[in-house]
Amino acid sequence: MGEFDLIARYFKRPARRAALGIGDDCALLQPAPGTQLAISCDMLVQGRHFFADVNPHSLGHKALAVNLSDLAACGAKPLAFTLALALPEANEPWLAAFANGLFELADAHDCELIGGDTTAGPLNICITVFGEVPVVNGQSLALLRSGARAGDDLYVSGTLGDARLALNVQLGKLSVPAPVLLAARARLERPTPRVALGLALRGLASAAIDLSDGLMGDLGHILECSQVGATVQVDQLVQCIGSYPGPGPAENQVGIDFSMAQWRTLALAGGDDYELLFAASPHHRAAVALAAQTSQTPVHRIGQIDASPGLRLLDAQGQLLPNQYASFDHFA
């Protein structure tokens, strides 16, 4: 199978929204009047972002999911994407599964593949997504990292730490019961981009970012871009841990004997969560709750934005925790 047969068989579909899709030198995309294009690009590299034996259906899903997550963080509505693919060989069952995983998520978000590039080489997947953000009275409604203000509430969506838990099990660093691993692996391999929440937060959130590198690092970006500080109730955050119960009620325990420090590390320094971290004025509490409800996305309030720079971590008793958690990447 040649390069052009491969594209035609696995990636070319009739254009829907795009003025011109796959097949010419450029695709043509017409943004709706009164909107801006939001553009983001993310690359997945074998050995760094996934293992060689990863399920190709999941890989197709994740390659697009991590990109849609960036649109979500900007409050942008997905429109289209391009796919640059380096493949060691034209393995048809692999390509079919990869394309299915990719298009299932693309169709769920009405996001159209409009072009790309295909070469031989070590497996590498690079997607660029295009989304749409309204401009009202000359003002973009995009959610940025730079708008957080002292006094704002700080929220996180969904659950944290699952992907890191699954990764640590895969790396042989720890073991957990099989049902816990199953749920955690689903979060690592098939993350849910929080697109509906991002759209619902337009005009509400003062700043937002998606969590790809762990909460400590990504919150740091908001603080730096907004020139503010923050206080995080860490043990509130630990309750956001996902597929497996944290140090909560006894009936939730599934036989994971982690120390509180390990739970905190998972919640603060996990990665690959693809949840949204955002700030919003306390005046918007009811509206944020409604946005969570309409987008069917769980949202937790985990702290607040402060005028004084730096990040303060508090435990359940309000005691200051050492900020060394920031630098933890793995279980000690």
Ligand code: ADP
């Ligand atoms: P060019 O040589 O002009 O860069 P190509 O021959 O690489 O164009 O690609 C032919 C067409 O197929 C183009 O429209 C391109 O966008 C599209 N295409 C190539 N690879 C992919 C892919 N992996 N997914 C989707 N479209 C692709």
Ligand code: MG
């Ligand atoms: Mg080309």
